[in-house]
Amino acid sequence: MTLLTEVMERPLDPGYAAAARRREARRAAGKDADPGVPGTVTAMLVAVGLGLAVTVAVGHLRAPQPVAGQARSVLIDQVTARSEQVEELTGRSVTLAGQVEELERAGTLPSALRELNDLDKLSNGTEAVTGPGLVVTLTDGGLGGEDPEAGADQRVWDTDLQFVVNALWASGAEAISVGGQRLTASSAIRSAGAAILVDLQPLNGPSYKVEAIGDPEKLEVEFARSTGPAYLQVLGTQGVESSVAGADELRLAAGRPQTLRWATNVNQKDGA
16 A cells, blocks of 8 residues: 555656756756757767768778888789790790601601600690590589579589599599590699689589590499499489490590699709
8 A cells, every 4th residue: 555655646756856856946047058059069060070080080091001002013013924934934835845746747756755755645645535435424403503493412513523533544544534624644623613623624514524535345344343333323312413325436635734843854863
């Protein structure tokens, strides 16, 4: 009953009542005048000052710094110099290759050296080759890889092509190309986002063809004995389509010449 009595007799909180009495006293004394125009002007001046400060700060941040400009200039000079060096070396390589071809056509090279040169070109993938072999094709699932709602498991990845290529090498393949890109001893099959790269060359999906030249009967038998078919079967359960077929004649283009970085001529190294 005490609480009900307090609510009925004094509905206003004592603190609010005291504040109201003080406000009335100040009004009576003329000390609680409305700020009016001066207060508004002050607020506007503060806002303008803050805006100017922000503008000046942004201007300083966007202004080019001398050190950054110098570093950028140095990098540009280095890129230009390296580009010119690459162009010079590329031109020299083309010139030397032309001289080698002229010597080969002229027949001035010893027969043993010509045979060794031809064998090197075949083994390092810098010579176009033809012959029978095996073709393994992998295709993205869904609508040929064009379905935006298709999951990642339904796509062919670089690791899938790596597995197939390794299985073909182990089965006796003598030359392999992936998507028309000839593989060499230094070739790399990688991915960049959703794209598959062979030696930094993007492959056009959704179907990826792996062509291997070698003894067709041996390739088929050894590949069937390897883990390749089981791996393709696993990919099939995930939606990736695959096929393995023999070919009477395959033509593989030449790969890019390899750049020697560590290998040196033995005779030159020994000073002979």
